[in-house]
Amino acid sequence: MRETAINNKTHRQHVTRAFQRRAGSDRQWRPERCADVDTAQRLAAMQSLLSLLEQGVIAEVGDMLRHWQCCLLLADRDGVIVKRWGDAQLMPAAQGDWLMPGANWNEAHSGCNAIGTCLVERGAIDVIAGEHACEQMQHLAGFAVPLKTPHGIIDGCLALISDPYRDRTHRHSGLLQVLSMQIENRRLINFYRHDHYRLTFNSSRDNLDSPRSGLLIFDALGRLAASNTRARWLLGLDSEHDRGRRFESLCDARWQETISSVESGLTLRFAGRYHCHCRLESPPSRGSRAAAASPLQRLDLGDPRLHQSIMLASRLKDRGIAMLIHGETGTGKEVFVKALHAASQRAEQPLVAINCAAIPGDLVEAELFGYVRGAFTGADPRGNIGRLREANGGRLFLDEIGDMPLGVQARLLRVLQERRVTPLGGGESYPVDIEVIAATHRPLAQEIAAGRFRADLYYRLAGVELMLPPLREREDIHALIHVVLTNQVNAEQAAGEQGAGIIPTPTPELMDWLVRQPWPGNIREMENVLRVSLAMADGPTLALHHLPANLLVADVVPSFAPSFPPISGVSSLHPTPTMAPLSTSNASLKERLAEHRGNRSALARELGISRTTLYKRLREQSEALSS
Numbered sequence: 001m002r003e004t005a006i007n008n009k010t011h012r013q014h015v016t017r018a019f020q021r022r023a024g025s026d027r028q029w030r031p032e033r034c035a036d037v038d039t040a041q042r043l044a045a046m047q048s049l050l051s052l053l054e055q056g057v058i059a060e061v062g063d064m065l066r067h068w069q070c071c072l073l074l075a076d077r078d079g080v081i082v083k084r085w086g087d088a089q090l091m092p093a094a095q096g097d098w099l100m101p102g103a104n105w106n107e108a109h110s111g112c113n114a115i116g117t118c119l120v121e122r123g124a125i126d127v128i129a130g131e132h133a134c135e136q137m138q139h140l141a142g143f144a145v146p147l148k149t150p151h152g153i154i155d156g157c158l159a160l161i162s163d164p165y166r167d168r169t170h171r172h173s174g175l176l177q178v179l180s181m182q183i184e185n186r187r188l189i190n191f192y193r194h195d196h197y198r199l200t201f202n203s204s205r206d207n208l209d210s211p212r213s214g215l216l217i218f219d220a221l222g223r224l225a226a227s228n229t230r231a232r233w234l235l236g237l238d239s240e241h242d243r244g245r246r247f248e249s250l251c252d253a254r255w256q257e258t259i260s261s262v263e264s265g266l267t268l269r270f271a272g273r274y275h276c277h278c279r280l281e282s283p284p285s286r287g288s289r290a291a292a293a294s295p296l297q298r299l300d301l302g303d304p305r306l307h308q309s310i311m312l313a314s315r316l317k318d319r320g321i322a323m324l325i326h327g328e329t330g331t332g333k334e335v336f337v338k339a340l341h342a343a344s345q346r347a348e349q350p351l352v353a354i355n356c357a358a359i360p361g362d363l364v365e366a367e368l369f370g371y372v373r374g375a376f377t378g379a380d381p382r383g384n385i386g387r388l389r390e391a392n393g394g395r396l397f398l399d400e401i402g403d404m405p406l407g408v409q410a411r412l413l414r415v416l417q418e419r420r421v422t423p424l425g426g427g428e429s430y431p432v433d434i435e436v437i438a439a440t441h442r443p444l445a446q447e448i449a450a451g452r453f454r455a456d457l458y459y460r461l462a463g464v465e466l467m468l469p470p471l472r473e474r475e476d477i478h479a480l481i482h483v484v485l486t487n488q489v490n491a492e493q494a495a496g497e498q499g500a501g502i503i504p505t506p507t508p509e510l511m512d513w514l515v516r517q518p519w520p521g522n523i524r525e526m527e528n529v530l531r532v533s534l535a536m537a538d539g540p541t542l543a544l545h546h547l548p549a550n551l552l553v554a555d556v557v558p559s560f561a562p563s564f565p566p567i568s569g570v571s572s573l574h575p576t577p578t579m580a581p582l583s584t585s586n587a588s589l590k591e592r593l594a595e596h597r598g599n600r601s602a603l604a605r606e607l608g609i610s611r612t613t614l615y616k617r618l619r620e621q622s623e624a625l626s627s
């Protein structure tokens with residue numbers, strides 16, 4: 001659908017269509033309220049957009065909102081308000097919560113209204129006074145604009161609610177338009193900032209910083225990766241069809257000459273007609289970025305939620321505050337902990353990792369707390385100091401903490417409170433000085449409610465909670481793809497494998513495909529797909545045809561599409577978390593582990609499964625054997 005702007009000619013049609021959609025119904029139109037938990041989850045899902053708004057955009061208009069007595073609402077893609085700024089007095093107190101977080105303004109419940117109708121119409125809209133289907137809104141004016149991800153998917157909307165009098169409406173719709181342009185530009189810049197060029201253009205040099213400037217994003221080879229609405233409108237571009245277009249086909253200059261000669265004072269002629277003042281900004285050089293950053297900061301590739309976790313961890317890492325990391329499998333929890341440790345004052349001290357899901361229940365205590373000689377049958381006759389004391393002076397990483405047996409939780413809590421460990425079978429206790437960091441992919445609140453996790457241990461571990469976003473929600477996926485490719489090429493070089501050591505550039509089509517996948521196995525899964533494409537590629541470009549055909553046919557995450565036969569020698573590299581354990585019998589698992597001299601990570605890599613899945617299989621095996 002064509003993108004629309006607030007415009008007196010078109011907005012009445014929106015209103016008419018909204019009424020037509022609900023014609024014939026005699027229900028009372030009013031928003032429903034979501035449960036608090038639901039609202040909180042919706043807010044969490046919008047966190048990256050929210051932090052972008054709060055980092056800059058809102059601060060600039062806060063005073064204006066107060067002065068104009070209006071409020072600004074952020075709603076998610078379903079039309080549920082998740083955040084509100086500005087005047088709280090627009091509605092009588094009894095109805096006030098309809099303009100508060102949790103109110104669902106989806107058109108299906110609320111009839112014609114700015115939020116719901118803007119989401120249905122997929123364009124900017126205003127709904128004035130009596131045009132609202134909901135009676136209680138008929139003394140107000142609503143303006144809304146859809147918000148889009150850098151890939152053009154509507155993921156929410158921004159609405160401004162005010163009184164409809166005194167000719168304010170023009171100002172209000174103008175403000176909202178400027179806000180939506182600012183947000184669009186910031187999201188594009190954020191998303192592409194690490195490895196793309198930005199070309200900003202305007203008719204006047206003084207206005208290059210205006211949100212109304214056109215913005216074109218190019219990859220290193222001068223292919224159009226993205227553009228803002230303004231640029232598309234000015235140059236008559238289509239966001240889908242024109243992606244990948246060469247710089248030379250848009251203006252009268254050559255890409256290589258432009259990037260190597262000028263960055264400011266540039267004038268270009270677009271579409272053979274428009275002379276525009278331009279500013280070209282290059283991505284930061286990778287070398288300089290990597291050299292300046294700490295190991296933790298090097299993980300920061302531009303995703304706002306990850307950025308927040310990195311900032312928090314950087315500030316708190318040396319303050320004795322326990323950290324709890326939430327993240328789905330493969331989101332990089334272990335990588336994060338290693339980076340945090342390397343960036344901390346304890347970097348020279350040990351980092352001891354324990355996967356609580358991997359150790360059989362009856363062995364966890366011995367493994368963690370150690371034991372004295374002859375503590376139990378089958379124990380090492382020399383005794384064992386245990387992992388907690390091994391970590392003394394350093395850091396203890398408790399992975400999959402939600403899987404720790406209840407009895408062990410009580411004991412661990414005591415150790416964390418007293419900072420002393422008593423080995424099994426012994427009377428003497430030993431002091432331990434450790435920083436603790438735990439990780440979980442399960443919501444611990446549910447585990448506590450189900451009686452499987454101790455609330456007191458949770459409070460002890462969750463001094464601060466950090467979130468690692470799933471890959472499908474990361475806004476820095478372009479940069480991450482480059483990092484994964486670089487790591488892979490470097491690893492191949494280090495292993496003495498053949499190849500020129502050149503990091504190939506993915507084509508826009510491949511990039512687009514990678515960005516659109518749901519990736520339930522997260523970075524681990526994408527890493528394996530990229531490893532396959534690298535093995536198949538033989539030049540400086542990585543293209544869609546370098547992926548195994550079954551991935552493309554499925555166009556869903558292939559590891560969960562077992563109906564496609566594996567391509568011999570290729571798809572074995574691809575992770576098949578739901579299938580690999582079935583084809584690898586328990587009996588052979590132990591033998592294969594022995595072949596890897598006990599190195600579980602190496603075996604997991606070879607099998608294309610996560611370490612956690614491998615640990616679980618091994619634990620099932622030993623439990624099956626002992627019963």
Ligand SMILES: Nc1ncnc2c1ncn2[C@@H]1O[C@H](COP(=O)(O)OP(=O)(O)OP(=O)(O)O)[C@@H](O)[C@H]1O
Pocket residue numbers: 299327328329330331332333334335336441483484487523524527610611612
């Ligand atoms: N920032 C990153 N850059 C490049 N590769 C990464 C990054 N984070 C994670 N990876 C890669 O993704 C894979 C999974 O990472 P990691 O083991 O840290 O995830 P995890 O969340 O601990 O997984 P699990 O919960 O299954 O144990 C690893 O192979 C790692 O190399």
